[in-house]
Amino acid sequence: MTSADGLFEIALIIALIALAAGQILSMARLVIGPTVADRILALDTMVINALGLIVVLGIYQGVKVYFEVALLVAMLGFVSTVALARFILRGDIIE
Amino acid sequence: MSLFLLVALPFFGALLPGIMNSAGRSACAGVTFTVSLAAFVGLLTNLPAILAGQTVMARIDWMPELGLNFTLMLDGLGFFFALLILGIGMLIIVYGRNYLSREDNMGEFFTYLLLFQGAMVGIVMSDNILLLLVFWELTSLASFLLIGYWKHLAEGRQGARMALTVTGMGGLSMIGGMLILGQIVGSYDLSVILQNREAIQADPMFLPALILILLGCFTKSAQFPFHFWLPHAMAAPTPVSAYLHSATMVKAGIFLMARMWPVFSGTPEWFYLVTSAGLITMVLGAVIALFKHDLKSLLAFSTVSHLGLITMLLGTGTAFGALAAVFHILNHATFKAALFMSAGIVDHEAHTRDIRRLGGLRHLMPVTFTIATVAALSMAGIPLLNGFLSKEMMLEEAHHTVLFGSHWLVPVMATVGSLFSAAYCFRFIGHTFLGPVRDDYPHKPHDPNAGMWLPPALLAVLVVVIGVAPFLVQDFVFLVAKAVMGDAAVLKTKYIKIWHGLTPALYMSLIAVFGGLAVLMLFKPLSKIWETTPRPEAKVIFEAMIAAFVRLSQVLTHPLHNGSFTRYAMIGVIAMIAAGYHAYATGTVAAPVRAIQSAGPVPIAGWAMLVAATCGLVIMHRQRLLALILIGIVGLMVSVGFVYLSAPDLAMTQFTVEVVTIILLLLALNFLPNQTPVESTTLRRTRDAVVSVAAGLATFGLAYHYLLRDFIDPSISEFHLANSYKGGGGTNVVNVILVDFRGFDTFGEIIVLGIAALLIYALTEALLNGPVRRRLLNRVPDQPRSGDMHPMMMVVVTRVIMPVVLLVGFYIFLRGHNEPGGGFIAGLIVSIAVVMQYMASGFSWASARLKYPYHGVIGAGVLVAGLTGIGSWFVGKPFLTSDFTYVRIPPFYKFELATAALFDLGVFLAVVGAVMLSLESFSRLARRADSAENEHPMDIDPSRAVSAEGSTDMKEGN
Amino acid sequence: MTLSTIATLGAALSLLIGSGFVLVGVVGLLKFDDPMTRLHAPTKVGTMGIGMLLLASLLASLAKGEPSIHELLIMAFLFVTAPVSANFIAKVTIHRRTCETPPAPQKDSTWSTLDTPDT
Amino acid sequence: MVRVYNWLFPHPLLTLILAVVWVLLQNDVTAGMVVFGIILGIIIPRITAVWWPDRPKSFRMGKMFTYSLMVLWDIVVSNIHVAWIVITVPNAKLRPAWIVIPLDVKHPEAITVLAGTITLTPGTVSADLSSQGNSLLVHVLHTDDPDAVRDDIKNRYERRLLEIFS
Amino acid sequence: MTHWIILPIVLPAFLAPFIVLAARYHIGIQRVFSVAGVLALIGLAASLVWQVSDGSVIYYRLSNWAAPFGIVLVGDRLSTLMVLLTAVLALFVLLYAIGSDWDKRGRNFHALFQFQLMGILGAFLTGDIFNLFVFFEILLIASYGLMIHAGGNERLRAGVQYVLFNLIGSTLFLFALGALYAETGTLNMADLAVRVQGVGPEETAGIRIAAVLLLLVFAIKAAVVPLHFWLPSSYAEAPAPVAALFAIMTKVGAYAIIRVYTMIFPPELEATAGLFGVWLLPAALVSLAIGMIGVLAARKLDRLIAFSIIGSMGMVMIAISLFTPEGIAAALYYIVHSTLAGAALFLIADLVRTGRGNLDLTAQPPMAGTYMTAGLFFVGAIAMAGLPPLSGFLGKLLVLDASYDSALMVWVWAIVLGASLISVVGFARAGSVVFWKALGTPETAPVEGTQRPSTLSYAAVGGLFALLIAHTVFAGKVHGYTTEIAAELFAHDTYLSTVLDTPGKLSDAKEGDH
Amino acid sequence: MELLVASAIGVLTTAGVYLTLRLRTFPVILGMSLLTYAVNVFLFASGRLTIGAPPILSDGATTYTDPLPQALVLTAIVISFGMTAVVVMISLGAYLGSDDDHVDDPIEAAGSEVRK
Ligand code: NA
């Protein structure tokens, strides 16, 4: 193992911890609120963080097939955010 | 005639009266009579064999494994009873034809009567005790119908139910007794059982069997303390009473005691139980009968009393007692049937049966008077009538019987019983027929037509003939008595004669007759005392008991099944935890064999998130939208967990399902309250929490247990891993399992989805066409609504990414066999892409562009998947057998063509159809009547204003 | 230094930068005291953070000798969808009046979110 | 020939996007993949054509490309800027502001790209559109001079978009 | 390999989407196809029964993978009997639904009906425990649809509870399956039976928990107290033909218990010894008691019948939980009986509803068609209360006889006989109030919407009774057959060897069957 | 790792059961969803836990996680999705008809014929 690999390994672990911490902080915002917009925002942030987490996990575990998962999260993650927001705005999310 | 035919005749005959009903009342009665007559004649054809001392047998196997067979036997006893049943039955039919009025449905009546007749004949001819039980219960049912024949009378309905309840109870306990008996002997055939006296009496189960069977006999024969039902059965039309309570129904219990006499009698248990029950019944019935003012009630209690007499005789267990019993059965049948019919005539003519309103009928109805007097005197035990003969024998037997160590108990009781018996007989004659003619009868009585009096007259003649010339029936009675006793006892003397000399029995008899006269003289004061004496009214007690049982059952049932799902769930969960714990506690646990894998910060953080979101959800579940957000996070964390634990397919599915679920729940929440109010008490919440924690600990323990242990044998999935590529043509083993190894599960799974969608659609339709429609149309939003229904950014972005999403869906679909993905996920992706359009541009705009009938898409999906399965049949392989091949078409790289892909296409279609149909149904509910059909995808579009100056306001019109 | 080493180092750097931005984003999410300002933090910094993480993934696969570019696709999706999410959340804030009331538009009468004929 | 082209490529940009996405998805640039991507790029637009009734008539792809690069650069720069604000500026000293941007672009696509650009560039969020679509409401995280931000947006982004979607 | 055995599953699976696709708006065509499908099912089922009547086992490898790697269908005497019973029941229920126009009162009745059949038949035929779960879900979700068919608020509210309770059940099923797989590493029932033998005495807790959880799942389906609460309201509120069809659903639970606890966890298995004897029989006894007490307590006819179903399942479970060949034979005989009787009673209740508009057990003026309906009710009540001469009585005798050697014999007998009495009283009260008391009640104008039931409705009930009578008359034959089934279940070598020794795709041995 | 997964199952079950015992349909449905998560994870865990070895056959890999439970969980997810949709719809229908979203049906307690 070269020093670059070692560095990379450390960076990976730091990234994972940062992402995990990010999730926890976002969760805190979700719990605190206080407005519903904050909560939706927190969820949205957590989805994107989760995407990051999946990407980094893929690198960390050396598994490429997690790509599809990340792709799906990127592509569809906003749908639930939009749906929740639409619910607040209009009640009917499909009208 | 074959015994089968004999038993079957009344049953098949029972089909006729209903058919003949329209042909007239006489035709109806005629056909019934003919059936009975045919059976009677058929019975008589067996007389020579019976007289020769033979037992006629017939057998058809019914349930040989159980030992329940159609085994019939006709011996003296059976013949005797059959003769009574059919003979008196014919008389009753004639009588009934004349008795019933035009309003009464004669077809129905005679149908029931024949059913009853058949059941009775069946009882007395059964060789198999289980078969006997069948007929036994059938008599209960048929009598229920007969007693309740006048359905408009409350007394009739109550009497019928009471009779059914009491005799039904006896019948059920008899089932127990008979089964025990059969188990002891190893056969349910009477002919075998009767040969096993010693074995039965020595068995420890003898007493239970005896008690259970006697319960059946006592209830049926109205023995104390089950005597109370019989008088209330008098609400039935008189022909029914005359039939059931003289010769048939109530005699069934007596018959059975006689039938089982060889194996039961001679034991102290039998003696004490049967004799004392009979004795008490005899006295009690006689005393009550005296004070009854209703003619039929009087007769009913007299029946109770006489049945007690017979029971007592059987209980003594001596040959002489049995002989007396048999003889009295015969005599009682004759005079009692005649008496009932006479009472019926009086009722029919005078329109009352109340003795207090009668008297002097001797002058108005001489024929009836004669018949009734002969029969009543016989019942009173007056010499030269048949009742005298058997009563003498009874008293003789009583004289010799020592009960509870006392020599005088039985004789004195027997005399008292006879005394009261004489008294009510005299009262029957005196207060009904003698005395001056009154002018206040409800209806002016006169003798009826011959059709009504001939049947009792015939019986009266029998009463006299037997009374005067007992030797005529003596041999027959002996024959029957021998059949009763079998090998259990030997009849020594011939006793049936009118004069025996000055025996104790004669003195007792004299005391009874003159005492009876004296009691009648004192009737008025005695009656006053009787009326003022408080005594339990059986009917009231019975009704109260039943009411109490019903109330008890309601108390047990309704609070328990009170519609509280929360309680049901709670009980269910507790049961699951308890059963699981019991299984665990009674099992063994060895040390773990797998090492714990260490967890880094990421899993711990993920775990913390999951737990936090879950706990947050529990704490804040009352804010429903927030709860949805939190459950979204739980789902997200589970998805990430699946990624971490090497399950990309699961993660993708979980994530996409999560999105669709949130959309779905939001669509529903739109109609539901946004808050959950606080309704449960702290105590209740604490209780729920305790149960929940127990459940959580249980699943935690179970999961942890398995995670640290190995399979007992290597998993079958090793085969899947090894053969997925070779045999399934795919490298994504999960997908190969889904579409190939376990494709059948997937086939089922898409059907579940399809059904879900169909159901949701059907329910939406039902709601939209039902009373809810109005409510939906007038729905007022429960929160302020913003402007801009279809925001521009959303519309533009969704339309841009939709083709791309479709492309990705296609990619995921294609890759599924080798990489994470597959038809299901692709279906969800495509569905979400379409739903995005719905959300962005609205329902009407989007559905105007999506003309696929989702029903069809689901159907097509299921059919495609199914046809792929069937396709394998054509190459001789089982359903869903996959095949695949690699092809090369330049410039493409190697392509895999797999039938599994076709199957997956079916999955894809079904998923798309199902998701879309469901979501569409939900959104259809939300469409209010005034929802404008938007012709543009977005509300605000400055370019429209530029291109077409003027009407740019595309806002919703409300 | 081989290409692989450079890529590895680059990936490590990208990871650190990316996760740094992610952290800054959520810190902003927690720190700011107004819903509208909070909206800035994650939707922006997130793009950069995730972008760098994806770059790291790209470089890492390059380092392993299996070049991969599909990470770009994820980035593209995020770029397209993130503004929509932000737009909707902002609309919610405006609709719920949980922020300072925005000034009136210059050309039109009001903002579309507040343009509610049924209130 | 033109008709054939139009039939094949009702939306050439989309066809291109799809083909590129396909190749990216495969993570493997081979001739086969490209051809297949183009085939899909022809089929899918035909399926989805009903969804875009009023597409902008012209679209300058080259300019869009340079625009994208510029935005990318802006994102990077602003990211650092905003990160700095997040870390250093206390809430009390933060000066958020609403700005109203009167729009000259009229095409929904153009407005959307503008709004998206504004949101993607840290420090600004496009929050709402006016009731007739003629103004864009933008929230700025921290600024002393809202008008300058507005002018910057109009000059730097909207002007270019007007050219792209002409 | 012939495809007979899969046809009962595939046929409705195709028919249902076909009806949805082609005949969504044509009730007449739907009816024709639906009836034709069920007739075909009866034919198929009869042929299956005939094929296994010699004791052989039909076996079908789905996707051609050999057990235990793929899913297999297995037809033995037990499963084919249940298939035949279902198909025959379905015919009369369907005829009733058509005769009474119930199928017109909401969408998709026939499609859901076919799916329901598919689920039930699949559950009987599958040889794979997870596939059993899938078929349970199919039959459940179809039953949800049928239960709320035609809507109405009471029905929907009852439906919510029905669905929710079954969701708990499905969750439990998955827990049980997870535990089972975690312990054994297989899902095929025959393979499970073999592998479970290898559980050593040193660690039995895992397999015991798995076995018990699975039993509870089936007990929910079989409505064993205290897991029966879902039944009364759902059966009472379900449309009559649906409730009648549901009479077979409780039997699915009973079937699964018989199958799993004679084959995988037989009574003689050391690892799971002493697990069910302690409480299953008592629970069954309580079920019988609760059911029949409920009959007495009921204030509406439909709930009365629903409780009688609980009681009859109690009888079935008493016989099963003896876990002796005699007990199983008795249980199977009783299963056939109570399915037919229960179904008929629900249909009769609907005749009453049709005639007088409600099912309250109160005196009301005579209804349209009262005589015919009363007669049918009388027969149905006799059957359900276990009075002679119908098969309920014979079944009761069989159960009592089989329990003679049980340690709880006194309890069994006392409760069976006592419960019979209670049910007799309950049915007599109900019948007397509904049919007899009516004649003493002054006539009023007929309630709006009431009518004389159609001839086809009567014929459907009559058909069920004809079957019941045949079940009585040929009781010896049927019981002989169920005795053979029971013997086969306790000596299941043929089953195991057929399933486990037949090679499939990529098996080492060559395929020998085609 | 095992402890985390097992305790997550336990926590999800606890919350699921608690919400299932609530009085209104919406929380009960949420409770069911949590129970579904719990059981899906449990079923998944029945194949034991493996990190970084997805069941996608590739040339270099020698160990794979157990694919079978994953396939089972997929089936279970799909089925419970259908079930959730159905129960949501039915309870919505029940609510719309009576303006009452209690899961308990107390009318029945009063003797079942009161409900008219
Ligand atoms: Na709401």
Ligand code: NA
């Ligand atoms: Na920005």
